[in-house]
Amino acid sequence: MSQQEAVGVIETLGFPSILAAADAMVKGGRVTLVYFDKAEKGNFIVAIRGGISEVEPAMAAGLKAAEETFGGQVMSHYTVPNPPDNVVAVLPIDYTDKVQEFRS
Template sequence: MPAAVGVIQTIGFPAILAAADAAVKNGRVTLVYYDIAESGHFYIAIRGSISEVKPAIAAGIEAAEKTFGGEVVTHYIVPNPPENIVAVLPIEYTEQVEPFRT
């Protein structure tokens, strides 16, 4: 069964840094992607089992909103993505994230 995918998008780097930190500390998830979305918007993608991704995303959202000036633009969880989703989205487990995979 494929791992669930959770994504958080924020305005400002401090908010996404706090979100990523809280997410990986509050669930057995792997941070698989980080990038700039557009003009000051940043996003992260995490993967893991759905029972771990849900609380990790919730903790990430809370941490981002508590950050000074932090604002969560959007977030979502894909509970059971198909295996071929990595063909179009950069959310696969790469060599860079493999040592941190849970």
């Protein structure tokens, strides 16, 4: 990697709020959506990757959008600046072929 990257993760209650968060995140910074899935009890999770300076404002935009969505509730969120290679290799946060075309 030429620049330090970060991973940002948001978990919400309900699909509309995670959709709003994902939309706001990719519009709020030069980031790539690398993971989406259902968590448990009606929760959804989304992860983004990009430069540290891009992930921070994207996460802020995503959290704001999720909280402003009717019925939306942020259950948890976390940003990991410069995750080690072994974390990227094990967790589903790597740039896959599926998302590669969306990277700038």
